[in-house]
Amino acid sequence: MAELLRYRDDETHEEPAVTLDAFLGQTNATAVRLEPDEDARALIPHLDRLGLIEVAFPKFRDGRGYSAARILREAGYTGELRAQGDVLIDQIAYMRRCGFDSFAPEKAISREAADKAVGFYPEVYQKAADGRSPVWALRHG
């Protein structure tokens, strides 16, 4: 697997992520992997003990993980939220907005290239999970 791209200051979570079924069946796991067809809301009762949630993107066209990320952040999850799989550079900005702060793309993306891609848009039109103020808020600040 290519190098991890992280936008967090804490240490990388060491424990391997288990499947959702395995996670829900045991009490001590602190990292879980969510497949596209799995319901992120199943994790909401357990967010306190989670240090890493890895959201799988087997195909970049499958956008369910974007909703999963927002649902987890909206529920108050503050741990590492990682997009893993067919993650392309031009998706990083949207993923950051949905609350992902860590990326494990199958094909390596350099930090420099990712920062450039994210930097194209100084303004955004809508609220999301990244705390940025949409232009309607700036207009009426």
Add this chain to the structure above:
Amino acid sequence: MYKYDEYDQTIVDSRVAEFRDQVARRIAGEITEDQFKPLRLMNGLYLQLHAYMLRVAVPYGTLSGKQMRTLGHIARKYDRGYGHFTTRQNIQYNWIKLEEAPDILAELAAVEMHAIQTSGNCIRNISSDQYAGAAADEIEDPRPWAELLRQWSSFHPEFSYLPRKFKIAVIASDEDRAAIQLHDIGLQIRHNDAGELGFRVYVGGGMGRTPMIAPVIRDFLPAADFVSYMEACLRVYNRYGRRDNIYKARIKILVHEIGAAEYARQVEEEWAHVKTLGLDPPPGEFERIAAHFAPPAFETGLSDEIDRSDPDFALWLDSNTHAHKQPGYAIAVISLKPIGGIPGDASAEQIELMADLAERYSFDELRVTHAQNIVLPHVKKADLYALWKALDDAGLGTANLDLISDIIACPGLDYCSLANARSIPIAQKIAKRFENMDRQRDLGELKLKISGCINACGHHHAGHIGILGVDRKGEENYQLLFGGSGAEDASLAKIAGPGFNEDGIVDAVEKAVETYRTLREDGERFVDTYRRVGMQPFKEAIYG
């Protein structure tokens, strides 16, 4: 009209810079065509049979003269001197070079235009009533709400990789000129019994290979909850819309499979959560947008009298103008359907002329209609004759609005890589067959729509007469359908029987039309007679 502020301009300029970078990486071979495809698609760039096609967004179909002139300039400089207005109120260019696409986007951005989300599995251009702000029957101008949706949906981070494309239309009158019940989401602005403003929300309509009329999932959505409710509708779709089969991925399939009531329940549950996130802009933001759509400075006390002494003008007046809310004014429709022409096409010179005429006669405004015509929404009745003369001199004066030759046709196999059959030559042959304008007028309103494949871009399901081109053992074959409507009386057309070849379909249309003429009762349109008598008499005439 809406004017960009510094924020809007920054965002559109950012897109140009980003796309320039993406194209450079593609040309340098840093990304594969497969990786580039979703990026170019989200900028409206398709790889077609002969070249790249660029689709430019015309939000809710509204343009200024300056914007229209830029569209003509692009046609001349980057294409082969013409453009094609589409059923999504957009314009597309068929002969684009990839390396020039970023320059075109820069020229568009300079006049507050873009190609953002005109393709791809995201929220597409928001469409609306082409008579918005002018129609006598609207309760208010729907375009400020459409602009609010344009901003909310642009670069939406959660909804840019949906199961499939997503189309939203907004209207504000009981007469539906935007086919809202055939959209993924259709919104009708209305008042509730308490006099408050809100929306009737239709979800899950569409055409394509599985046409469906959208059910109502919320009879009255208060205006203050507009954006958050849309967010909930889209989130349920993004999470649960089918992704296993591209032909079952539109929201209509989800709504159909789980039922409108269950979909509505899931949306309400999601919305109860989403509403707490503060996603709805404050009323002040709507008011800011709405101020841009204030009515122009109409003159008052004008006469409604029109000199009808020129008989050709009188014919155009009767067919191509529509009632305006302001006394002394009319809505004028420019037909892009000259007999024998390509439906929706306009030359660079014609586009520039329409820009000039909008500035001179229509408070600098134009509209694109989903039927692929152009509207000058605010013309003084006293100016209509001069306007018509100028249009007629440029081949734009065809008096056939809503008649049999006002055909909607997709680009078909002449351009499109998905098509099975040509559409344009069929449209041309049918228009030629009914060339006699007296005959067309006698037939009255008759909406004929042609698609060159099952994806139904030519809206054949919604045609009073629909034609679907298919491939049958390597030959182009055309199926005939009757009884569709995209208006407030929405219905889906039914296939009459076995298909025809290119000449056979024209004969079959003529037989159907003659059957209508024999059977019609006073005041009945083709579709009314069909609904009354059913398929059988038409079948007998065509196949008997």
